[in-house]
Structure formats: C-alpha cells, structure tokens
Amino acid sequence: MAETVPATVPAKRKVEVLGSEEELAAALAKYVADLSDKFVREKGLFTVVLSGGYLIDLLRKLAEPPYVESVEWSKWHVFWLDERVVPKTHPDSNYKLACDGLLSKVPVVPENVYAINDTLSAEGAADDYEACLRYLVESGVLAPSAASKFPKFDLMLLGMGPDGHVASLFPGHPLLEEKERWVTFIKDSPKPPPQRITFTFPVINSSEYIALVVAGTGEVDAVHTALGNSGDAKKLPAQMVTPEGELTWFLDKDAASKL
Numbered sequence: 001m002a003e004t005v006p007a008t009v010p011a012k013r014k015v016e017v018l019g020s021e022e023e024l025a026a027a028l029a030k031y032v033a034d035l036s037d038k039f040v041r042e043k044g045l046f047t048v049v050l051s052g053g054y055l056i057d058l059l060r061k062l063a064e065p066p067y068v069e070s071v072e073w074s075k076w077h078v079f080w081l082d083e084r085v086v087p088k089t090h091p092d093s094n095y096k097l098a099c100d101g102l103l104s105k106v107p108v109v110p111e112n113v114y115a116i117n118d119t120l121s122a123e124g125a126a127d128d129y130e131a132c133l134r135y136l137v138e139s140g141v142l143a144p145s146a147a148s149k150f151p152k153f154d155l156m157l158l159g160m161g162p163d164g165h166v167a168s169l170f171p172g173h174p175l176l177e178e179k180e181r182w183v184t185f186i187k188d189s190p191k192p193p194p195q196r197i198t199f200t201f202p203v204i205n206s207s208e209y210i211a212l213v214v215a216g217t218g219e220v221d222a223v224h225t226a227l228g229n230s231g232d233a234k235k236l237p238a239q240m241v242t243p244e245g246e247l248t249w250f251l252d253k254d255a256a257s258k259l
C-alpha cells in the first residue's frame with residue numbers, strides 16, 4: 001500500500017513510501033510504463049536514463065506481464081546516467097547489469113540503446129558520450145530544455161548510495177559544481193571502480209521526470225538527511241536533484257524508517 005508523505009515538500013517533489021520491496025518494484029514498473037505511454041502518445045518516443053546498482057533489480061516487473069507486452073519498447077531510447085570505465089562484459093559494468101536484468105528480456109531496438117564506449121579512456125568516453133547526445137539533439141531524438149539549453153530527458157531513474165551519492169557524483173567532489181559539461185569523468189571515485197563517466201547536474205536537473213529509488217536499510221541515514229528533519233546542514237548530492245519537471249522519491253518501508 002503506497003503512502004504519500006505529506007511533509008513540507010515542494011509542489012514538484014513527491015515521496016512515495018511502499019510497504020515492501022515487492023510493492024516498490026510494482027509501483028515503479030507502473031510509474032515507468034505510464035510515463036512511457038504518455039511520451040509515446042505525445043511525441044512518438046520515450047527517452048529513459050538508467051543507473052546501475054540495485055535499481056535494475058527493482059525494474060524487474062517491467063519484463064513481466066502485463067508490461068512486457070503492453071509497453072511500446074520499440075519507441076524507447078535508453079541511456080546511462082553513469083558508467084564505470086570497464087569492458088561491457090565486466091561484472092562492474094552498468095550496461096551489463098541493465099542488459100542482464102532488463103534490456104535482454106524486452107524488445108528494445110538495439111540501435112536505440114546508447115551504451116558508453118568501453119574502448120576509450122575515461123576522458124575519451126565522456127567526450128564521446130557527450131558528442132552522441134549532441135548529435136541526438138541535432139537529429140531531434142532529444143530536445144534541449146528551453147530553460148537551461150541542456151538536453152531534456154523524459155525520465156531519469158536514479159539510485160542513491162549510503163553516502164547520498166547519485167550517478168557518479170559523490171559528496172564533496174568538485175564535479176558537483178560542474179556547470180558547462182553534459183557528461184564528465186571521475187578518476188578518484190571513492191566507491192570502486194575509481195574511473196567512471198557521469199552525467200552532470202545541469203543535465204540531470206533539466207529532466208522532465210526523475211525517480212529516486214531507495215530500498216532496504218543501507219541508505220536510511222542518507223534518506224533521513226535528504227528528506228527528514230535531521231538538522232544536518234550538509235548537502236548530499238541527492239539533495240541537489242531538483243529537476244525542472246517532477247521528482248518522485250520511491251522508498252520502501254525500511255528505507256523510510258527514520259522519516
């Protein structure tokens with residue numbers, strides 16, 4: 001049973017607390033499928049950005065009935081919010097995680113799956129992915145945000161680490177302040193592997209919809225800092241997620257247990 005936390009949240013931020021991990025997975029699948037229907041109806045395609053981590057397992061119900069048949073998978077354009085600089089076959093690869101957990105089980109069009117180039121250095125892969133996004137803006141697959149001029153994705157699906165990081169944007173790291181680049185790289189990630197590429201906050205915050213998804217007990221303190229009245233003045237990367245559109249936190253009972 002979903003409970004919407006009333007709190008003093010801004011109008012464009014919602015917090016959905018689900019009774020269990022299973023209910024969270026069901027709510028998330030419906031949310032993604034509904035947005036897919038909306039954008040496919042409105043503009044004929046759906047641009048969706050995936051993260052790594054346990055988010056992918058929480059998307060598992062999209063590969064089951066009714067969604068495996070009802071979602072217009074051929075209209076999906078799939079991107080990665082961040083990627084580790086490892087081969088696509090490596091267990092640390094966010095691409096591999098998403099393929100194994102979701103994309104290989106649904107009829108997405110391979111040409112519409114924009115993996116990060118795993119043959120390049122971190123710098124090279126970030127430049128290459130940004131160039132790919134710029135080409136997709138020119139060709140009309142992505143639209144620029146009228147407000148920010150950064151590309152505007154329909155939906156970004158974010159996880160959050162116990163330290164409050166999102167994408168590969170870690171607390172206290174200078175990359176949090178990046179204002180120009182669309183995609184950048186990090187070589188000193190505090191969470192292994194150290195070399196990664198990541199979307200920047202200006203791109204993340206140009207999104208139409210963002211779901212920030214947290215389950216289990218591992219991130220309760222970060223959830224409390226981000227959403228509760230913890231009195232903690234420090235700003236977590238997750239608190240810097242303030243999209244032009246709508247942000248929904250999807251939490252299970254455990255993740256919300258300190259709210």
Ligand SMILES: O=C1O[C@H](COP(=O)(O)O)[C@@H](O)[C@H](O)[C@H]1O
Binds near residue numbers: 051053166168
């Ligand atoms: O390293 C990463 O961590 C975050 C959070 O992962 P989780 O396992 O705590 O869910 C993830 O969103 C990001 O894509 C990944 O590269």
